[in-house]
Structure formats: structure tokens, C-alpha cells
Amino acid sequence: xxxxxxxxxxxxxxxxxxxxxxxxxxxxxxxxxxxxxxxxxxxxxxxxxxxxxxxxxxxxxxxxxxxxxxxxxxxxxxxxxxxxxxxxxxxxxxxxxxxxxxxxxxxxxxxxx
Amino acid sequence: xxxxxxxxxxxxxxxxxxxxxxxxxxxxxxxxxxxxxxxxxxxxxxxxxxxxxxxxxxxxxxxxxxxxxxxxxxxxxxxxxxxxxxxxxxxxxxxxxxxxxxxxxxxxxxxxx
Numbered sequence: 001x002x003x004x005x006x007x008x009x010x011x012x013x014x015x016x017x018x019x020x021x022x023x024x025x026x027x028x029x030x031x032x033x034x035x036x037x038x039x040x041x042x043x044x045x046x047x048x049x050x051x052x053x054x055x056x057x058x059x060x061x062x063x064x065x066x067x068x069x070x071x072x073x074x075x076x077x078x079x080x081x082x083x084x085x086x087x088x089x090x091x092x093x094x095x096x097x098x099x100x101x102x103x104x105x106x107x108x109x110x111x112x113x
Numbered sequence: 114x115x116x117x118x119x120x121x122x123x124x125x126x127x128x129x130x131x132x133x134x135x136x137x138x139x140x141x142x143x144x145x146x147x148x149x150x151x152x153x154x155x156x157x158x159x160x161x162x163x164x165x166x167x168x169x170x171x172x173x174x175x176x177x178x179x180x181x182x183x184x185x186x187x188x189x190x191x192x193x194x195x196x197x198x199x200x201x202x203x204x205x206x207x208x209x210x211x212x213x214x215x216x217x218x219x220x221x222x223x224x225x226x
Contacts (some may be wrong), residue, residue, distance in 0.1 A: 004155075016221065032214065033213060041133065041216075041218050042117075042119075042201050042203070042215070042218050042219055043156065043201075043216050045214070048212070056213060069224070091156075093155070099138050102146075102214070104155030104156050104157070105155050106154050106155050107153075107154075107155050109153075
């Protein structure tokens with residue numbers, strides 16, 4: 001079974017620019033998560049989708065972050081405009097067992113300069 | 114929000130030694146998970162615990178779900194160089210449409226051959 005695919009692997013942008021990350025979950029996984037992992041910390045949930053609907057976006061900074069999963073498969077996470085403190089690894093995860101059996105992608109490392 | 118206290122923050126041990134790390138929470142979880150993260154990769158699940166008091170092994174790894182449901186520990190016996198990495202505990206309250214993970218800050222393990 002193919003894993004969770006994320007792209008790009010690395011991105012360097014200047015503050016105030018915009019950036020987008022892409023995630024392709026494991027085939028058939030209804031639930032998709034985006035996590036932010038700042039250096040030296042554990043991942044923190046940004047948003048959870050169930051199929052193409054948002055289940056939890058309470059920790060998403062909605063003034064600058066947005067995410068969508070239009071067809072219930074792939075998802076994109078966007079930051080506009082980026083701030084220095086957005087430098088982090090953005091991890092996508094998916095599951096088909098109501099929260100169990102998480103599989104994480106390798107992440108996108110964002111550096112904002 | 115919920116926070117997990119994971120300790121120690123880092124460990125530097127000799128190959129063959131046993132390792133112990135633990136995690137405590139200010140609130141109750143009904144599932145505890147332990148992950149390992151290698152550089153440049155996403156977290157990989159090591160052990161999942163679903164019942165208070167449960168003791169589960171996976172090879173040289175043993176983890177326990179605390180009776181109070183507010184803590185968990187992970188032991189690694191006879192450490193080897195490939196055990197190097199960052200270990201994260203994560204708590205989850207599985208049920209309904211939820212399933213997002215609350216992570217600790219990680220324990221960085223270094224193993225000297």
C-alpha cells in the first residue's frame with residue numbers, strides 16, 4: 001500500500017509571500033489531518049477533514065491559513081501571507097478507522113526568511 | 114488546551130542499555146500512542162494502548178497505559194544504534210468524529226555504539 005504523499009519536501013519563502021502544500025492520502029482513507037511541527041516540539045493539529053468536510057479547524061489560524069479537500073481525496077494547505085513563525089514541518093496524516101491507524105507523510109519543511 | 118509532559122527531554126546511552134521514558138497529562142485520554150520520528154520523516158507508530166492498566170510489547174519495546182489514564186511509559190530494552198531518533202507520546206480521545214492526537218514534546222535518544 002502506498003503511503004501518504006506530500007509535496008514539496010522543502011520550501012523557502014520570504015515573509016509575506018504565499019505558499020501551498022499538497023497531500024495525497026492513502027487510498028480509501030476518509031479522514032485527513034494537517035499537523036504543524038515546530039522544531040523541538042511535537043506535532044500540533046491544524047485541521048481535520050472527514051471526506052471533504054471540515055471536522056475540526058479550531059487551531060487553524062484562519063486569518064492566514066486555509067485548507068481544502070474538495071473531492072474528499074487530495075488536500076491542499078495554504079499560507080498567505082507567511083510569517084517568520086510559520087517556519088515548521090507541515091505533516092499530513094490519514095486514517096480510515098475513526099482516528100486509529102494513523103499514517104503520516106514525510107512532511108514539507110517550510111522556512112520563512 | 115491539553116498538554117502532555119514528556120520526560121526526559123533527551124537521553125544519551127550506551128548500546129545495550131535499557132531506556133525508559135514517560136508522559137503525563139493534565140487530563141484523561143482513552144488511548145495512548147507512542148511514535149518514533151527519524152530526521153526528515155513523519156512519525157511512525159510503535160505501540161498503541163487502549164485500556165487503563167494495559168501493558169503491551171512490540172519486540173524490545175514495552176509500553177503501559179497508566180491506571181489513572183493520565184500517564185504512560187515506554188521502555189526499550191537492550192538498545193541498539195538504530196533506536197536513535199525522537200520518541201513522542203500522544204494521547205487521543207477516540208470517539209465520534211474525533212481522533213486528533215495531542216503530542217508530547219518528544220524524547221531525543223542517542224545511542225553510543
